[in-house]
Structures are given as structure tokens and as C-alpha cells.
Amino acid sequence: MKLQRSIEIWKMGTVNYLDALKLQERLFSDRKAGKILDVMLSLQHPPTYTLGKRRTYHNLLVSEADLKAMDAELHYTERGGDITFHGPRQAILYPIISLRDVGFGARKYVEGLESAMIELAALYGVKAHAGKVGETGVWVGDRKIGAIGVRISSGITSHGLAFNIDPDLNYFKHIVPCGIPDKGVTSLRRETKMELPSDEVIHEQLIQCLARIFRFSDLQWKREPLSLDTGELK
Numbered sequence: 001m002k003l004q005r006s007i008e009i010w011k012m013g014t015v016n017y018l019d020a021l022k023l024q025e026r027l028f029s030d031r032k033a034g035k036i037l038d039v040m041l042s043l044q045h046p047p048t049y050t051l052g053k054r055r056t057y058h059n060l061l062v063s064e065a066d067l068k069a070m071d072a073e074l075h076y077t078e079r080g081g082d083i084t085f086h087g088p089r090q091a092i093l094y095p096i097i098s099l100r101d102v103g104f105g106a107r108k109y110v111e112g113l114e115s116a117m118i119e120l121a122a123l124y125g126v127k128a129h130a131g132k133v134g135e136t137g138v139w140v141g142d143r144k145i146g147a148i149g150v151r152i153s154s155g156i157t158s159h160g161l162a163f164n165i166d167p168d169l170n171y172f173k174h175i176v177p178c179g180i181p182d183k184g185v186t187s188l189r190r191e192t193k194m195e196l197p198s199d200e201v202i203h204e205q206l207i208q209c210l211a212r213i214f215r216f217s218d219l220q221w222k223r224e225p226l227s228l229d230t231g232e233l234k
Contacts (some may be wrong), residue, residue, distance in 0.1 A: 006218035012043040034195040045086040047072040059176035079149040089167040096158040116210040117146035124192040143186035175232040
């Protein structure tokens with residue numbers, strides 16, 4: 001009999017980046033200790049730039065004072081990858097899962113994230129593809145539509161992916177996105193000829209694509225389990 005694999009999906013709406021980071025850290029510790037099963041956070045952030053653990057400051061093209069004037073935040077993380085932007089109208093997923101249980105190594109995991117975004121784009125008639133060596137993420141031609149930055153420790157994942165549904169692409173002009181010069185950034189809205197449903201529907205489609213790839217058959221949906229006033233789990 002085929003083993004049913006379960007994952008909780010937390011639909012969280014718009015969450016401040018630091019709140020989401022603290023929640024990931026707590027869930028990571030609990031997953032590592034075996035206190036919880038696999039979890040995936042589905043959310044959006046207010047305008048936020050993040051640097052990976054390599055701290056590539058040179059790829060930020062404006063001062064921190066300029067960022068404040070734009071009402072954008074800058075945060076430093078321990079994920080892989082280079083500088084990137086998170087903001088409204090992106091589908092952001094943070095899986096907190098055990099790769100050992102899934103049976104994936106690090107490379108296969110990243111390829112799975114890429115495949116999920118490629119499948120999502122295809123639903124809307126957009127032909128996307130994985131990047132070349134050194135160009136992690138998902139592209140339409142030479143325009144990036146999906147970014148990946150992950151952290152894996154003790155076989156447990158955190159951070160994840162950001163897929164551009166229809167964000168304000170002007171925010172990307174202030175960075176060298178993912179540290180790759182001379183490449184553009186695009187969105188599903190810009191590339192498709194189809195009418196798009198709500199962002200929530202697209203989030204759910206991306207989750208379904210990812211669940212299929214990672215062989216999760218039992219998706220347990222929860223809405224906003226984090227109190228943003230207290231930062232505590234409801």
C-alpha cells in the first residue's frame with residue numbers, strides 16, 4: 001500500500017519578513033527535533049530586499065537611506081543565493097521539510113522547486129526553463145520569473161522560492177537580481193496572454209505543483225496560524 005505523506009500548508013497573507021524569518025527558525029527547530037511534521041508557509045511580504053549568506057553588498061545599487069525612502073526593508077539571511085527582492089504580488093513559499101523523509105538530496109530539492117515554478121508557468125501558456133549553471137531559478141528566455149534561495153541544515157529545509165505573479169518590477173532596478181548582471185526580470189502577468197485568477201488561486205496552484213513533485217498526497221490547509229500582533233502561534 002502506498003504511504004500517504006502529509007504536509008501542513010499555512011496560508012498567511014502578507015507577513016513582515018522578520019516575523020516570517022523568526023517563525024521559520026522556530027519551525028525548523030521543531031521539525032529537527034521531531035516535534036512537528038512537514039510544513040509549508042505560503043505568503044507575501046511588504047517590499048523587502050534580502051542578502052544571502054555571502055553578503056554581496058555590491059549588488060545593492062542604492063543606499064539603505066534610499067531604501068527607507070522607498071518604504072523598503074533590507075535584511076540579512078543565512079540562505080544561499082544572492083540579493084533578491086520580495087514584495088506584493090509574488091507567490092512566496094517556505095517549505096520546512098525533511099529531505100531525508102522525502103528522499104531528496106540538496107540538488108534534487110532545488111530542481112524540484114524549479115520544476116514546480118515551470119509547471120505553474122505552463123498552466124498559463126508560458127514556456128519557462130531552469131537557468132544555466134550558476135543561474136539558479138526559473139527563466140523565460142533571459143528574463144527571470146522565479147527566484148530560489150534555500151537553507152538546508154541537518155536535512156531540514158527553510159527559506160524557499162519567490163515566483164513573480166505581478167509585482168512592481170521597478171523594485172528590481174535597484175539591485176543586480178540574484179547577482180546576475182545583464183539579465184532581465186519578468187512576471188506571469190507580463191508573459192501570459194491569459195486572464196489571471198486571484199493571487200490566492202495562483203499560490204494554491206504552485207503549492208499543488210510542489211506537493212506533486214515532493215510526493216505529498218495529504219495537504220492540510222490552515223489559514224493564518226500566526227498572530228501578527230503577538231508573533232505567537234494561534
